[in-house]
Amino acid sequence: MTETGEFDAVMRHALDLAARGPEHGVNPRVGCVILSPVGNVLAEGWHRGAGTAHAEVDALSKLEPGRASGSTAVVTLEPCNHTGRTGPCSEALIAAGVTRVVYAVDDPGQASHGGAERLRHAGVDVVAGVQSDAVGRFLQDWLTAARLGRPHVTLKWASSLDGRTAAADGTSRWITGPAARRRVHEQRASSDAVIVGTGTVLADDSSLTARSDDGTLLPEQPVPVVLGDRAVPEHAAVRQHPNSPVFLSGHDLAADLIDLRERGVRTAFVEAGPTLASALLREGLVDELQVYLAPTLLGGSRSALADIGVGTIAEQRRLELDRVERIGDDVLIIAHDPHPRSLNRWTTERAAPATGDAARRIPPAPGPTTPSTPQTASQGA
Template sequence: MAVTETERSAMRRALSIAANGPRGINPQVGAVILSPAGVVLAEGWHRGAGTPHAEVDALSKLTSDATRGATAIVTLEPCNHTGRTGPCAQALIDAGVTRVIYALDDPGAESSGGADRMRAAGIDVVSGVQSDRAHELVADWLVAHRLGRPHVTVKWAQSLDGRAAASDGTSQWITGPDARADVHRRRAEADAIVVGTGTVLADDPALTARDGDTLHPRQPTPVVIGSRPTPPDAAVHRHPHAPLFYDSHDLADVMADLGARGVQRVFVEGGPTLASAFIAAGFADTVLAYIAPVLLGGDRLALTDIGVGTIDDARRLQVQEWVPLGADLLAIAQPVVSPPEGS
């Protein structure tokens, strides 16, 4: 049976209300329940880990008689596993729903399979409706799910000869105002902004995302990594979000904890030591190199040791885009993934 315009309209509504849910360790999902005549009976969305999923949230607003023969419109394939909540696929079966339309397949090894379960129970299941919009909604969650950790962007600014600072340590400002504005815009897109204690002690950064003197509506949570204490009057303590401090050099543990907190996108803005540590650990999914047309010389390199002892070990990148920013140039690059041996 073809998807009707009423059902497509309901999917657009489901995608809209899905955004009411929080970004976090679970995806944002919306659901709309339609009567056999195409009348909207109920809506629901997922409100965070441990709460009812969108389908169950919508079903909970209806009597069992109302759900018999209904159609469920969902932005993600109803799950097929029992965690802190039960399987949504079974909840729809038990509710007597006879048709389910969803946008995206569930990528989880344990949670997928809901569509097959519902079809086996005699439900008419249609997938892929407005999948592009649904993918855009949960793109960050999908990336974090695939990686098993937050997505990491490592950023630095450098002179044309690869220096991050002059010989006396001064670095403000290597790049111009257009480049700095671009950095703040990208900060606002992240869930967390990460620096080392060395940067906090040397520069006392606020770690906010700003448009001129105005704070962006969305602010990343500040994260400070390192064993040296942060002064109580440091600017980071005045951030809109309470900072997270990690007295650790184990980036895998830090990333695991951030992921458990629902962080999906990490923006690393520490100095050369921290940037190099993330790259050496294999935690640089995107590199942003802001290149200024100045020469500084000296030994204040933008990166330090990243574990490359010979040219054959070079960490090769593929530049996705070159972006002119006033007099500066931004290189947006990602690691080159080597094909499996023998492929």
């Protein structure tokens, strides 16, 4: 097996193994298949979450000592090269006698990258980039968090065709239909955290839970995060959430996102009013937009966004369209920002190398000041 194309099927199987791991948390979902010198499957493994064996070690643990000698390891992510809760996978592969490692995507982590280089230095044949597109899509949220030093942020709003999120009197329930609202709750359940401003919480008394059509709680629940200075009453619905809510000032959104990342949040789903939504967009802190459009017209001034820093058409924030879906009578548009902002100093240094001392002096990015009374636009909450 010398052609990289011959590893495609095995890599796809490794990706299926990776999908068995937990969707939430700071660690990536990784799968590994160990092949004999003639291409037979010797063992397979996957990562089951923080503190457990990584996929490569999990697979190797199923083999008798010496059985992996001369074998090929096919793994979805570059083997790590650092000691955290577990040891470096690169060293485990070397010690087991693996002579070839095939992987899909590079590990962008500051501490964990470098496994491929270590393996090559030890004389292991390394093949990179096999099925990288498929694995990259699968690991998209984790790769965003690892590269940018913050959670993968999805911003959602629901509006009329003329871009209004509420009627003139402030009422917004319901602009979209039940199918769209169901999708929103599914998105909440698949996210580590759901973020709103205090204005939304106070105006709508949002619970921020993920619920089924009959109102029962879904098995997976996001951590509710409320940004803003205004006090949230003790009897507020968000305080009854199954997960303890996180309250942050919202004065420095970049710092707040770093805080959430350090708390283990990998994916953040934002359902905020125009003030907070606009601040996140203005600062380049949104990776994906999910915009639900209902076939209705409201008019008035309650638009989905406020100022996002666009003063002229030449400054427009051009997004890349990912897909368009019809959901019931509504339309869901999913797009992404091709130039999200990194909060990871190491990633920034690598992406924009400089010379001399200037290369090591990266001034802190100015934090946006988010008003503590964001307008409500929580349709779908």
